[in-house]
Amino acid sequence: MFVRVPPARAFAAFVDVRDVLSWLADGAVIGKHPGGNWGLGWYADPDSDAGYNSFGTFETYEPDRRLVVGALVFSTPEGESFGPMRLTVEFEEALGGTLVSVTQEGFESSPAWDAYRDQLGPGWERMLTDLKGWLEDGRKLPGR
Numbered sequence: 001m002f003v004r005v006p007p008a009r010a011f012a013a014f015v016d017v018r019d020v021l022s023w024l025a026d027g028a029v030i031g032k033h034p035g036g037n038w039g040l041g042w043y044a045d046p047d048s049d050a051g052y053n054s055f056g057t058f059e060t061y062e063p064d065r066r067l068v069v070g071a072l073v074f075s076t077p078e079g080e081s082f083g084p085m086r087l088t089v090e091f092e093e094a095l096g097g098t099l100v101s102v103t104q105e106g107f108e109s110s111p112a113w114d115a116y117r118d119q120l121g122p123g124w125e126r127m128l129t130d131l132k133g134w135l136e137d138g139r140k141l142p143g144r
Contacts, residue, residue, distance in 0.1 A: 001128040004097040005135045007064040011091050013135055014067060023134035023141060024127060026051070034061045038069045050077035056087065066090045072106075074116070082108075082116050100128065 003010055013019040020028040020040065027041035039055040056072030066088070073083030085106035092099040102124050107117050133139035 001100045001132060002094060002097055003100060003132050003135045007091040007093050007098045009135060010098040010100050010131075011064045011067070013131060014089055019134070023130045031058070032061065034058050036061065038067075038072075044077045052076055056084075059086070060088075064091060072104075080112060082113065100131065102128065 013023065015030055015032050015038075017028045017030055020030065025040040026043050029037055029039040031037045036058045037055065038058060039053065041051055041053040043049075043051045052075065054072060054074045056069040058067060059070035060066055060068035068089075069087040071083070072085040072087050073081055074085070075081045083106070085104055088101075088103045088105075090101045090103075092101070104120060104124070107113055130139075130141060
């Protein structure tokens with residue numbers, strides 16, 4: 001996804017809690033250093049405490065260039081858990097902005113994992129569109 005902001009600004013959108021709460025998640029705990037936590041949460045229903053969460057640790061933390069979240073586990077309100085996985089986000093300076101690339105790997109093979117993986121691509125496409133809206137237009141997610 002190309003965004004019309006410098007790499008430092010795009011990187012901050014993934015690690016600054018205020019940014020993350022504007023475009024990506026309902027809750028976040030982020031330790032901005034190698035070995036720091038990267039935890040995100042989403043309410044399944046605004047009238048309950050049930051929700052989805054994703055938690056891992058920074059294997060690589062290179063400001064403005066790259067972050068890698070390892071031991072990443074995604075959990076559902078129904079008690080399903082997927083992981084461990086690895087999430088890599090890279091920020092490449094391009095004319096007039098930054099190219100943000102997201103790669104998630106470490107999937108197992110089972111019907112539940114297949115269903116998770118099938119939703120992941122469209123999910124990241126939607127989230128990166130939300131990122132672009134936040135960074136370029138200041139457009140927050142509904143309710144923010």
